Amino acid sequence: MASTTTPITVPARARSRRVMKTWPLLLPSVAVLALWAFVPLVLTLWYSFQNYNLQMPPAVFGGLINYEYLLTDPDLPGVVFNTLIMVFVPLIVTVVLGTAFAVIYDGPFPGQPIARILVITPFFVMPTVAALVWKNLFFHPVWGLFSWLQQSLGMQPIDWFSSHPMTAIIIIISWAWTPFATLILLTAMQSLDREQIEAARMDGAKSIARFYYVVLPHLYRPIAVLVMLETVFFLSTYAEIYVTTMGGPGSATTNIPFYIYSRALMGFDVGLASAAGVFAIIIANIVAFFFVRIMSEQI
Amino acid sequence: MATTQQRRHDTVRMILGWIVGLIMAFPVFWMGLAAFKTEQDAAAIPPKLFFSPTLENFVEMNERVNYLHHALNSILVSGTSTALAILLAAPAAYVMAFYPTKRTRSLMLWMLSVRFMPAVGALIPVYLILVYLGLIDTLSALILITCLANLPLIVWMLFSYFKEVPAEILEAARMDGARALTQLRYLLIPLTAPGISSTALLGMILAWNETFWCINITATKSGTLALAIASFANSEGQFWAKLSAASIASVAPILIFGWITQRQLVRGLTFGAVK
Numbered sequence: 001m002a003s004t005t006t007p008i009t010v011p012a013r014a015r016s017r018r019v020m021k022t023w024p025l026l027l028p029s030v031a032v033l034a035l036w037a038f039v040p041l042v043l044t045l046w047y048s049f050q051n052y053n054l055q056m057p058p059a060v061f062g063g064l065i066n067y068e069y070l071l072t073d074p075d076l077p078g079v080v081f082n083t084l085i086m087v088f089v090p091l092i093v094t095v096v097l098g099t100a101f102a103v104i105y106d107g108p109f110p111g112q113p114i115a116r117i118l119v120i121t122p123f124f125v126m127p128t129v130a131a132l133v134w135k136n137l138f139f140h141p142v143w144g145l146f147s148w149l150q151q152s153l154g155m156q157p158i159d160w161f162s163s164h165p166m167t168a169i170i171i172i173i174s175w176a177w178t179p180f181a182t183l184i185l186l187t188a189m190q191s192l193d194r195e196q197i198e199a200a201r202m203d204g205a206k207s208i209a210r211f212y213y214v215v216l217p218h219l220y221r222p223i224a225v226l227v228m229l230e231t232v233f234f235l236s237t238y239a240e241i242y243v244t245t246m247g248g249p250g251s252a253t254t255n256i257p258f259y260i261y262s263r264a265l266m267g268f269d270v271g272l273a274s275a276a277g278v279f280a281i282i283i284a285n286i287v288a289f290f291f292v293r294i295m296s297e298q299i
Numbered sequence: 300m301a302t303t304q305q306r307r308h309d310t311v312r313m314i315l316g317w318i319v320g321l322i323m324a325f326p327v328f329w330m331g332l333a334a335f336k337t338e339q340d341a342a343a344i345p346p347k348l349f350f351s352p353t354l355e356n357f358v359e360m361n362e363r364v365n366y367l368h369h370a371l372n373s374i375l376v377s378g379t380s381t382a383l384a385i386l387l388a389a390p391a392a393y394v395m396a397f398y399p400t401k402r403t404r405s406l407m408l409w410m411l412s413v414r415f416m417p418a419v420g421a422l423i424p425v426y427l428i429l430v431y432l433g434l435i436d437t438l439s440a441l442i443l444i445t446c447l448a449n450l451p452l453i454v455w456m457l458f459s460y461f462k463e464v465p466a467e468i469l470e471a472a473r474m475d476g477a478r479a480l481t482q483l484r485y486l487l488i489p490l491t492a493p494g495i496s497s498t499a500l501l502g503m504i505l506a507w508n509e510t511f512w513c514i515n516i517t518a519t520k521s522g523t524l525a526l527a528i529a530s531f532a533n534s535e536g537q538f539w540a541k542l543s544a545a546s547i548a549s550v551a552p553i554l555i556f557g558w559i560t561q562r563q564l565v566r567g568l569t570f571g572a573v574k
Contacts, residue, residue, distance in 0.1 A: 026406075
């Protein structure tokens with residue numbers, strides 16, 4: 001009834017008043033984020049055109065020389081490939097394991113709360129520590145637990161970080177992030193209307209069919225959100241490499257963040273590192289483009 | 300028949316649930332064990348499950364890196380940066396959730412895209428600006444940067460909680476003549492407190508574990524535990540028992556905090572993906 005009193009002429013003024021009222025609340029966070037997003041970006045762009053090494057100041061304009069060097073660096077294709085591998089493989093592992101774990105924990109059993117706490121424990125472990133534990137206590141070729149296991153089974157122990165460095169790093173990342181996936185998907189699963197599952201059961205759907213046709217469709221949105229959030233974090237994998245392989249052997253585990261780190265802070269080459277930074281931003285934006293499109297349907 | 304099948308399912312669930320839990324937590328447990336071993340016991344083959352525990356590693360770790368100093372920094376940085384981020388984010392999330400306009404959606408997506416910008420892309424200019432301002436290795440710089448890094452996610456989480464508050468309640472309060480502050484105090488804060496606390500929890504965990512900026516813009520003075528453990532690993536790489544002691548000491552506070560608050564955290568982690 002009240003809605004009948006909404007003539008078309010009023011909103012114009014109402015809207016302008018509303019804008020007056022809301023922008024002071026929006027401004028602080030928008031302003032700091034804008035500064036945070038644009039100032040470094042502009043400066044990175046600026047430095048990327050400079051020939052600037054901290055050991056040999058001052059900076060001189062170098063045109064495209066940094067980009068030329070970067071794009072002809074024989075390591076670069078491998079570095080980009082490593083970055084993508086370090087995003088996609090852990091993504092698949094964590095989503096699959098997270099879904100499986102969520103199915104397991106989505107139901108009461110004796111000691112479920114404690115078992116659930118155990119599962120999410122890795123989430124609280126900082127990346128440096130996670131990498132250290134795996135490196136020293138598990139992957140070490142002589143004293144590691146894996147080498148002991150292999151020896152007791154009569155196999156030759158593997159030196160993980162020299163023969164399978166990428167696999168080792170992926171294991172560390174996946175271990176650290178599976179709890180996050182489990183948490184999100186478990187919460188999502190528990191919001192599912194139990195009556196739907198019950199109805200499917202009444203209709204004779206076996207548990208696999210129930211999962212496939214009732215539970216999984218319900219998880220699409222949370223999985224999309226999860227994939228996006230994890231991509232944000234995996235694209236900037238850094239500490240795990242810093243602690244374990246330092247990007248090696250050779251450049252076998254160097255991703256874009258670590259490439260920039262090694263060029264900028266070890267090589268003091270601000271210009272080149274900035275060009276790589278611009279490159280990293282472009283890659284991230286290509287990835288973000290797809291996710292932001294997915295997310296725009298979620299809001 | 301259905302009940303026996305149900306019971307069998309529950310047994311399978313229990314066995315799998317415990318196996319998975321124990322496997323996932325095992326590395327942390329093993330690290331905790333190594334922290335109380337002597338160096339010989341820590342490197343023993345076959346691995347020792349039983350040994351005579353020692354506290355020597357913790358004593359020695361504290362002599363090498365000032366544990367309390369870095370732990371205090373960690374607490375200060377994660378607490379302050381999260382509080383600051385929530386203070387900045389809450390008004391914006393409120394406006395976007397309750398007074399959406401045509402631009403709200405693109406504003407949200409823009410904020411999200413800021414989070415996609417890789418930290419390495421900003422490292423050099425930020426580093427040089429901090430050098431210029433004399434803010435390298437200061438807590439305020441680290442707090443500010445951690446806050447900015449987490450801000451988009453915090454806005455987003457708060458936004459999705461605020462959206463769950465039925466707008467009709469606020470509308471009704473407004474009809475009854477409640478002013479903005481009254482609405483805030485008696486409706487908004489009580490209704491959104493669980494969401495805000497979940498957001499704060501996640502923000503604090505992310506801030507505690509933030510490593511990239513910490514390694515690159517701080518040193519001994521204002522470094523957090525993340526830095527302490529990284530530098531300790533470089534100098535003491537071969538001494539696993541000591542390293543494990545330092546590791547367990549640097550994750551213990553957030554681990555215990557997380558275990559205690561996990562219920563709120565679990566409830567909070569939907570990012571608006573569940574409707």
